[in-house]
Amino acid sequence: MDRFLPFLLWLRVYNRKVFTQDLVAGLTVAVVLVPQSMAYALIAGLPPVYGLYAASIPVIIATLFGSSPQLATGPVAIVSFLTFTSLTSYAKPGEEKFIELAILMAFLVGIIQIAIGVFRLGFLVSFVSHAVIMGFTNAAAIIIIITQIPALLGIKVEQRELIFQNLYEIAINVPKTNLYTLVLGLASIGIIIGLRRINRNIPSALVAVIIFTALSYFLSFESYGIRVVGNIPQGLPYPSIPYIDLDLLDRLLGKAFIIALVGFMEAYAIAKFIANQTKQKLDVNQELIGQGLANLVGSFFKSFPVSGSFSRSAVNFQAGAKTGMSNIISACFVIATLLLAGPLLYYLPRPVLSAIVITAVLSLIRPHYFIHLWKTNRYDGISAITTFALSFIMKPDYAILIGVFLSLSLFLWRSLHPRIVRMSRDPISGTFVNAEANNLPICPQIEMLRPEASLYYANVENILEEIKNIIKDKPALKYLVIDGESINYVDGTALEVLYDFCEDLKNLGINLVFVNVKAPVREAMIHSGFLDELGKENILPSKGYAIGFLFKSLDHQYCAKVCPYALFNECYTVKDYVKFEPAENPIRSIYEGLSKYEDVDVYVGRAYGSLILKANSIELDLRSQDFYTDGSAIYIPSTKVVKKMGELVSLGSLCNKKDCIMKNGFIYLGSTTQEMVENLKKIVKS
Template identity: 40%
Template sequence: MIKRFVPAVDWLSNYKRGDLSGDFQAGLIVAIMLIPQGMAYAMLAGLPPVVGLYASTIPLILYALLGTSRQLSVGPVAMVSLLVLTGVSTVADPGTEEYVSLVILLMLMVGIIQLVMGLFKLGFIVNFISHAVISGFTSAAAIIIGVSQLGHLFGFDFTKGNNAILRIIEAIQRTGDIHPASFLIGTVSILVLLLIKKLSAKIPAPLIVVFFMIAIVKVFGLNEDGVNIVGNVPDGLPLFSIPNISLDLILTLVPIAVTISLIGFMESIAMAKMIASKEKYKIIPNKELIALGTANIGGSFFSAYPVTGGFSRSAVNYQSGANTPLASIISAGIVLISLLFFTDLFYFLPNPVLAAIILVAVYSLIDFKELKHLYKVSRIDGWVWLTTFTGTLILGIEEGILIGIVFSLLILIIKSAFPYITELGFSEISKEYEDIRVRTEAKVSSGSVIVRIDSSLYFANAPYLDEKLNKMKGNLNGVKRIILDFRGVNYIDATAIHSLEDIIEEYHSDQISVVFTNIKDAVQDKFKKAGWEKKWGQPYQYTSIEHALTSIEEKKQRKV
């Protein structure tokens, strides 16, 4: 029973000694990667760097105990960090005590939302956010994240607000204000990170760059020449504290909390499923929600900020040999040791280096190739991507993803309200009844019109069906029967049945019979309940188009 709710009981009780070396190696490498990343992402979120380290401890342990992924690396990520900054900076100034307090409350809210979703099995909700929306949003957000770091890279503060486009324009206008040492440190860091990343993902490039640049700044005293540094990083373990809970603040933070809950879960589950498919085990989405929710709730009591599963760290964790969630517990343990004994080492860490780490991390998230692919496969999906991307870039994070979701759902509603209805003809090539718009060689049957409906029928699209079939009735010269192919109709409601009855009666008044083929059992049951047997003598009895045509001809011959 306990195993059902706490997966760790299973993998701990069956732990193999041979897995330890891989778990330890992966845990160490991820921790070395996580320490500078955590500090950088905390800075991106408008928080003191040490908060990023706090977020890399307790949440990792809690997820390792409850999650169903063996290799997912949970912790601070760029996307969630940007969402935190976007949502909370409208209420308080980044870096202030009030701001930190609000972020901790936000983490608690995110955790509760995810936990409730998991307990009530609401993981399916994220299915309503299409891939095109997520890809467009991610690409735009990555650009916004990158632009937000230009100030640290160039060594000056922006004056024209947080809009990415305005900041790019300002950066171009102020090239003369670039601080040479800051720009050089940031640029070299980016180049080294990219070079090491190209050589091997297992090499802890961020840590190498961090300590190299710390040494450069300290030896040459560059902090006295205008290079901004992290400064004092508090040592010691994160202390237990209860978040400051206020109803007014909760109501203010609800929109961003819901956004982070959904986006964070989608990012996490996508990576977890990808690794699980390679390792041949299953991810249980609702249990993942419970694990992430618990990790965020637990972290909120230890001064952390919202976490989720990260793409790059999870990939490194997997590639480095992680076999079980013990690797994440080891990573958390190493971060805790660093908090106890090694925080002084980060005093001279230059902000341009943290900016470089963020820029390199988010660069791979910008995916214009996906736009090209989507537009090639489906122009509608391409427009959804472009709409989400443009909305996010121009209007902002929350507005952009909302526009994308609304736009994609609107398209879904339109598609549902206007189902594909087409006439069929017999193709000598395929020996099947095909869409005459696609198979131009297909021949229509003499005296009959065969119509295929490729959608379930209900109140929203019943008027369209009525309109299409009535319009068709006006163009039927010499046609005595309509055969409706229902192979694509999996569901029908009372409104659609009523519309069909009206259509049948109107056709009958013009001496044209209406019959049905390929009807699913569930739809046929609805027709029976509507009393169609008494009204029309089972006009839905034909099992195939050929059956309908043959039976009609036989009846015709019997009459003769």
């Protein structure tokens, strides 16, 4: 029963204390909801009273049947804007037919949302990326502001489908500006923004409404050519079945589907945020049903499409709302306004409502978001910018569709061409990291790669082609190690292709090895027979273990004579260098030589046989085990860690190739004390 009637969950624990908290929160939201809902009706191209209709019954229904008690449903800017742009091709805003179509749109949106929720298809929302929505939201906010300019100037313009056409209409009518209307609109914007900066808890929009409605009543603003709201029917409309235009139904369904998804995404985003704060369980499908019922039932009471409001939900939550009763109280306040305050709202100036709209959507314009998105994820940045740009040159619902298609296409591209990371051992941490990102050398005989995706029929060929390009210029390669850390799944087709790839590598004298293989992937390898071809000995538990195990089978002559690196600890066991015996340790003679130079702060820790050099924010701590010899000269490993301005870096990264001689992964110090002293000075002063 609780699943179908979720309000029973909070009704069972209801008490007087909770009611007091809900009452305060409900009234706090109500003083925002009344002026805002009337303003958002203007965005939808409807008379202001329809905003009050949308802020009454739908709010109650969404609260009773949704899974988020604190979610404040009602008119919202983006859904109102989509409603407006979806219908302008079929009727003129404000006319009877336009109103009928807006109510029909709420009916269709409700049916779609309920169907998605009942059939538990809430996952469909995931196909509309956040980048697309944010790109559209930024564009919509700008377009909404432009659509309110005529009301702010006191001029009448013919509404066009595209925003550039509307801008042209506004431009040619600017000479007809009513200065009284303009001053009133700018004053309203100033009051709303000013009060917000003084104290965000002040209901600035309501204050502007009260002030200018009173002035309108006493000063007769209408006589100055300032438009007012006019007659508002008292009370709620009688429930009636929405008029269904069969000729337009098929064309409205697609637009209703977009409104249903976009509207729910906005509602779900704030509901999820609140649920994370309150630790409440949020059911995406139940929330869809709640939002759908709000739109469906609301259409019988002359409501246009509604959704969850981010701003009002935040106010509701911060005001201390505990249950859905706070929203019911807000709705009752709106109903009381319809019953009692209709005659007073007659004198409310239209420019004030436009000012409320403009100040409300200003916060939706976030240019920094595009910069952030471009830096963090180039593909999402492309989706957001494309959707933003298209929203200005075509109908917004088409822009969203193209944006969704583009984001899905880019997602598929990333899935088909995942990143393959070349890995090497970090000399500082000793862990295996991205070699290219950290500018680290790679072992000529062992290539370690990490595909950052699961392997399946669509991407395995691309992945292996990329791997072939990586290893084609490595004639000394003995082992290709695949790190399975990011491989959560592998299908039959991928295993067949890997089988052939493994054979091809063997023919080239290269062994394929897997590390960090997850249990489901290993099971698939066993059942497909791929493991028999690969060999159980080529499945190893970790990267570090793999290096120790595989190093034994490398060409050690190549390591000693040809390889210029000493990447692994095992490398030092086969290089033509041996560690000094303690009796031969050169620390004392180097210290004595360095002590002659006053510009280098050096001292020796005799108890531990160490030598510390400090200069230019560099600290080099040399110990007996750091010195190697080839019989004629002394060397230290290029992987030796030093401190530079408090950070750990490798010695090799400090050495200027013009000043330091690098040989097979070692730095040449010299064959005499004087030569070693000179080279160490160069290192710490580099």
